[in-house]
Structure formats: C-alpha cells, structure tokens
Amino acid sequence: MSQLPRRRVAAAVAGEGAAPATKEARASLKGQQTKAAIVDAALRLASRLGLEGLSIGAVAEIMQMSKSGVFAHFGAREELQISVVREHFHRFEQEVFMPVLALPRGLPRVEALFANWMKRVAFEIESGCIFISGAVAFDDQPGPVRDALAESVNTWLDAYRRAVLLARDEGHLRADVDIDQMVYEIHGLILALHYEARFLKKPGSIARAHAGFAHVLSTYGTAPSAAAAAPARVG
Amino acid sequence: MSQLPRRRVAAAVAGEGAAPATKEARASLKGQQTKAAIVDAALRLASRLGLEGLSIGAVAEIMQMSKSGVFAHFGAREELQISVVREHFHRFEQEVFMPVLALPRGLPRVEALFANWMKRVAFEIESGCIFISGAVAFDDQPGPVRDALAESVNTWLDAYRRAVLLARDEGHLRADVDIDQMVYEIHGLILALHYEARFLKKPGSIARAHAGFAHVLSTYGTAPSAAAAAPARVG
DNA sequence: CCTACCGATCGGTAGG
DNA sequence: CCTACCGATCGGTAGG
Numbered sequence: 001m002s003q004l005p006r007r008r009v010a011a012a013v014a015g016e017g018a019a020p021a022t023k024e025a026r027a028s029l030k031g032q033q034t035k036a037a038i039v040d041a042a043l044r045l046a047s048r049l050g051l052e053g054l055s056i057g058a059v060a061e062i063m064q065m066s067k068s069g070v071f072a073h074f075g076a077r078e079e080l081q082i083s084v085v086r087e088h089f090h091r092f093e094q095e096v097f098m099p100v101l102a103l104p105r106g107l108p109r110v111e112a113l114f115a116n117w118m119k120r121v122a123f124e125i126e127s128g129c130i131f132i133s134g135a136v137a138f139d140d141q142p143g144p145v146r147d148a149l150a151e152s153v154n155t156w157l158d159a160y161r162r163a164v165l166l167a168r169d170e171g172h173l174r175a176d177v178d179i180d181q182m183v184y185e186i187h188g189l190i191l192a193l194h195y196e197a198r199f200l201k202k203p204g205s206i207a208r209a210h211a212g213f214a215h216v217l218s219t220y221g222t223a224p225s226a227a228a229a230a231p232a233r234v235g
Numbered sequence: 236m237s238q239l240p241r242r243r244v245a246a247a248v249a250g251e252g253a254a255p256a257t258k259e260a261r262a263s264l265k266g267q268q269t270k271a272a273i274v275d276a277a278l279r280l281a282s283r284l285g286l287e288g289l290s291i292g293a294v295a296e297i298m299q300m301s302k303s304g305v306f307a308h309f310g311a312r313e314e315l316q317i318s319v320v321r322e323h324f325h326r327f328e329q330e331v332f333m334p335v336l337a338l339p340r341g342l343p344r345v346e347a348l349f350a351n352w353m354k355r356v357a358f359e360i361e362s363g364c365i366f367i368s369g370a371v372a373f374d375d376q377p378g379p380v381r382d383a384l385a386e387s388v389n390t391w392l393d394a395y396r397r398a399v400l401l402a403r404d405e406g407h408l409r410a411d412v413d414i415d416q417m418v419y420e421i422h423g424l425i426l427a428l429h430y431e432a433r434f435l436k437k438p439g440s441i442a443r444a445h446a447g448f449a450h451v452l453s454t455y456g457t458a459p460s461a462a463a464a465a466p467a468r469v470g
Numbered sequence: 471c472c473t474a475c476c477g478a479t480c481g482g483t484a485g486g
Numbered sequence: 487c488c489t490a491c492c493g494a495t496c497g498g499t500a501g502g
Contacts, residue, residue: 050371065488066487066489067480069488071483076481077480128374128375136285137368137371139433139434153434153435181446184447187427188420191427199374199385205419208415208420291497292496292497300471301472302497304472306499312496474499476500477498478497479494480494482493484492485490
C-alpha cells in the first residue's frame with residue numbers, strides 16, 4: 001500500500017506548522033497526528049455501529065493501516081474506546097456548552113443549552129449518538145469504558161443542572177422548581193427524539209421535542225412568554 | 236451430559252398434560268416444548284446482553300444442548316432473534332395492555348397503562364429491556380429483526396395513542412390535546428427512567444417518572460385532581 | 471438432536 | 487509501524 005494517503009491524513013489533522021527541531025520530536029508529532037486521525041475515524045465508526053461494535057480491524061481498514069499498527073497506539077481495544085468517548089465529550093462540550101457562556105445567566109442559557117443540545121441530537125439522528133448507544137451497550141458491563149461514558153454524561157447533566165439552578169436563582173423559574181425533576185423531563189424529551197426519529201423514523205419528532213421544552217417552561221417558568229404558552233397542539 | 240435436565244425443562248414449559256395419541260404427535264409436542272424453552276432462555280439472555288449480543292452458542296450452553304441442536308430449531312440466528320422479539324411483545328401485551336381493558340375507557344385506562352408500563356420498565360432496570368436496547372442496536376441495520384422490533388413498538392405506542400384519544404373523546408383531557416405530543420412526552424419519561432436508573436444508577440428516577448406523568452396530566456387533563464396538581468417538587 | 475467440521479473475524483502477541 | 491501468527495468464538499453446514 002502507498003504511504004502517501006497516510007501522510008496526507010496526518011498533515012490534515014494538525015496543519016502544516018513549523019517543523020520540529022529534532023528527529024525525535026518530528027517522529028513524536030507524526031505519532032500524535034496519526035493517533036488523532038485514528039480516533040477521528042474510530043469516532044465516526046462508533047457513532048454508526050456503537051462503541052461495542054467498534055473493532056480495531058475495521059478502523060485499520062479505514063486508515064489503510066495494519067491491525068497491529070492501530071493497536072500499537074492504544075495497547076488495548078478498551079483504550080481506543082475510551083479515547084473515542086473523550087473525543088466525543090470534547091466536541092459536545094465545544095458545540096453545546098461553551099457557546100452559551102457568552103449569554104447572560106438564567107433562562108437565556110437554559111434555552112440556548114437546550115437549543116444546542118437539540119441541534120446536536122438532530123444531527124445525530126443520521127449518524128447515531130454514542131452517549132445514547134453507549135449507555136445501552138455498557139449499562140450492565142462494569143469497567144473503564146463504562147466509567148468514562150458515565151463520567152462524560154454526568155459532567156454534562158451536572159452542567160445543565162447548574163444552569164437551571166442559576167435560572168431559578170435569577171427568578172426566571174419558579175422558586176419551588178425541583179432541579180433534578182426539570183432536567184429529568186428535558187432529558188426524556190431528548191431521548192424520545194433519538195428513539196422516535198432515529199429508530200421509528202416518525203416524522204415531526206423534532207417539533208415535538210421543542211414543544212415539549214416549551215411545555216416544561218410553561219410549567220416551571222415565571223415569565224408568561226409566547227414560547228411558554230401551553231403548547232397543546234403542534235404543526 | 237445427562238438428558239434429564241432437558242426433559243425437566245421441556246415439561247416445565249407446557250405442564251404434564253394428557254399424552255398425545257401418536258408417536259409423531261409426541262415428538263412434535265416435545266419439539267415445541269424445547270423450542271419454547273430455548274426462546275425463554277434466549278429472551279433472558281437478550282435482555283441482559285442485547286439482541287445483537289445474543290449468540291446461539293451461549294443459548295446452547297444454558298440449555299445444555301449443542302450449538303447445532305439449538306440452530307436446528309430456527310434455521311438462522313435472525314429467526315431466533317425474531318422469536319425473542321415476538322415473545323417479549325407477547326409478555327408485554329399480557330402484563331401491560333390486557334389488564335386495563337377491564338377498566339372504563341378514558342383517563343383510568345391512560346393512567347393504568349402508564350402504571351403498568353412503569354412497573355415493567357422498573358423491573359427491567361435490573362434485567363434490561365430489548366425494546367430499548369434493540370432500538371439502539373438496530374436503528375441503522377435494516378432487516379427482519381429491525382422490522383419485528385419496530386412493528387412491536389409501534390403496535391404498543393398505537394395502542395397507547397388510542398387510549399389517549401378515547402380519554403380526549405370522553406372529555407377527560409382538553410379538547411385541543413395533540414395525541415402524538417402527549418404520548419411523545421410520556422415515552423420520554425419512560426426512556427429517561429431506563430437511562431438514568433439503569434445506566435447512571437441515579438436514585439429517585441422512578442419518583443421522577445411518576446411526577447413527570449402527573450405534570451403531563453396537569454397540563455393536558457381537565458379534572459383538577461390531587462395527582463394532577465403541578466408537581467414542582469418531589470420527595 | 472448429535473459430532474465434526476468450515477471460513478471469517480475477533481483481540482492480542484512476537485519479533486522486528 | 488509492519489508481517490505473521492495465536493486461541494477463541496462466531497454463524498452456519500454436512501451427514502447422520
């Protein structure tokens with residue numbers, strides 16, 4: 001097999017920066033680039049097939065590498081799976097969480113977080129979501145992969161809870177709102193979207209998730225806005 | 236291996252009824268009993284490992300049979316998976332749906348269906364649920380197993396929608412209730428229960444699902460009952 | 471319902 | 487990062 005495609009992939013990941021001084025540094029940089037490219041390919045594969053369907057052989061084929069070449073970067077299949085979980089979490093954080101920090105605390109952030117979350121899950125209707133498929137695959141399988149997955153999900157849900165708490169403190173939500181309860185119901189709307197749209201292929205699911213969120217706000221919110229009017233009918 | 240355990244399993248499935256007249260009928264009956272026992276074992280295994288993790292070899296070991304002995308009853312792994320889906324649906328129907336037909340139409344059935352559904356999913360927090368794990372495993376894999384799974388789930392959700400529709404007709408729900416929307420939100424509560432209780436092992440999830448249902452009824456219902464009071468705080 | 475097998479694929483190792 | 491291999495397991499088949 002030609003080695004050219006490999007160099008191209010590695011270069012595409014890190015860009016063509018200034019060359020490192022020593023031979024060792026160059027080799028180490030190339031190793032990191034290759035590893036990043038492997039994780040990227042593995043994440044795409046795991047999104048479609050699930051974390052448990054992720055095999056070193058399939059990743060090697062995509063990368064045009066030997067199985068043991070891929071294996072050498074991780075030392076165990078579990079390490080590859082964990083790297084995939086961390087990468088997915090990192091992207092989720094960048095796309096969903098980070099942008100809302102520019103907004104004022106309270107309801108604006110709660111709404112923007114849901115909007116960004118929805119955007120991601122709506123995108124994942126096509127590709128699959130490893131936070132959802134992984135939860136099912138590893139709910140009964142203790143170990144480091146399950147731990148990495150649960151830690152990522154809990155970190156995200158805790159962040160959402162803090163945003164809801166701030167909104168309550170700001171007086172944007174009723175003072176007696178149960179934070180866990182509200183986030184539970186919102187989480188359910190997201191999970192139903194993934195289930196009904198991706199598995200059942202039922203049309204209108206995205207609108208239903210949004211309507212459900214408006215419904216939640218209409219019960220727990222304090223501002224009688226247009227969005228918070230009881231949304232009995234949709235489309 | 237002793238053959239005694241096998242006979243005992245087959246007898247336990249169908250009971251010790253009157254013996255059939257002919258030798259062929261006896262053989263056929265025993266075949267059916269064995270097949271039922273295999274499906275039962277496979278359902279238990281698939282609940283824990285998922286439909287896609289169900290292997291003929293593992294079922295054979297549980298049954299103390301050879302792999303090809305199990306295989307002979309189904310002709311293909313897919314047929315075993317489909318049998319498991321049908322058996323799961325049959326039990327779901329018996330436990331969740333059938334009992335409510337004794338109740339009056341309208342809100343009582345809608346509430347009892349949710350209560351029975353909850354009871355089942357709460358039980359499945361320990362064992363796993365193939366309607367949920369199967370949805371994730373087969374959401375991207377066309378074929379007869381996916382079809383059987385989607386058909387079962389759709390049959391159940393349609394039954395729930397009809398119950399909600401009757402409740403609206405009876406005047407137990409607001410006249411402008413969107414049936415699909417209400418069932419979507421209830422479905423989300425169930426999915427969040429499975430996710431948060433089984434995967435995240437978060438305590439209090441069952442109470443949150445019930446509170447969420449009360450919340451849904453408080454918005455869509457017409458009777459201002461105790462259960463339908465806005466449930467902002469739980470436990 | 472069995473034994474005995476098939477080709478494919480899995481994660482992982484040896485040795486370079 | 488490679489070739490060449492290991493033992494285990496997979497679904498499925500042949501032949502009885």
